[in-house]
Amino acid sequence: MKRLIRMLSAMAVLTLLPCMASAYEVPKDLVIKRPEKTPQQSTWVGPVKFPHGFHAVYNPCKACHHEESDRSLGQFLPCTQCHIKSGLDEPTGFFRAFHNSSPTSCLGCHKQKRLTKQAMPPISCTRGCHKKQ
Numbered sequence: 001m002k003r004l005i006r007m008l009s010a011m012a013v014l015t016l017l018p019c020m021a022s023a024y025e026v027p028k029d030l031v032i033k034r035p036e037k038t039p040q041q042s043t044w045v046g047p048v049k050f051p052h053g054f055h056a057v058y059n060p061c062k063a064c065h066h067e068e069s070d071r072s073l074g075q076f077l078p079c080t081q082c083h084i085k086s087g088l089d090e091p092t093g094f095f096r097a098f099h100n101s102s103p104t105s106c107l108g109c110h111k112q113k114r115l116t117k118q119a120m121p122p123i124s125c126t127r128g129c130h131k132k133q
Ligand code: HEC
Pocket: 024, 025, 026, 027, 030, 031, 032, 033, 050, 052, 055, 056, 059, 060, 061, 062, 063, 064, 065, 075, 076, 077, 078, 079, 080, 081
C-alpha cells in the first residue's frame, strides 16, 4: 500500500511539473537600467545586459528574487521597485543590490563561484557587465 501511495504521489509530481514550470514567465534577456530618480555614480556606467534565462536555469528564482514568499510567489518584482536609494552603502540602494558581497547580488555570487572554483563568471566592471559602448 505504502509503495502504491509513493508511486501515485511521484506520478502526481511528474504531471504537475510542466504546469509549474510554465506558471511564470522567465524573461530570457534583460537590460538593467538605473531608475531615473537614482543619481548616476560614475559617468562610464551604462545599462547592463543581463542573460536572465541563462541564470534562471542554474539557480532557483529565490537566489535573486529574495523577497518572494509563498504569499507573493509569482510576482517577481523588479529589484528596482525597492532598490532605488542613492549612495554606495545603502542596503536598499540601487548599487548594493548588484554589488553586495552576498550571493543574492551579481558580484557577490560571481566572486563566490570563483572562490569555490564552481564556475568562472565575470567580475571585471568594464569587461564583464558595464561594457563600453
Ligand atoms: C541570478 C539572479 C536571478 C535569478 C536566478 C532569477 N532572476 Fe528573475 N530577475 C533578476 C533580475 C536582476 C531582474 C531584473 C530586475 C530589474 O530590472 O530591476 C529579473 C527580472 C525578472 C522578471 C521581470 C520583472 C519585471 O517586471 O520587470 C521576471 C518575471 C522574473 N525575473 C522571473 C524569474 C523567475 C520565474 C525565475 C526563476 C525561474 C527568476 N526570475 C530567476 C534576477 C534573477
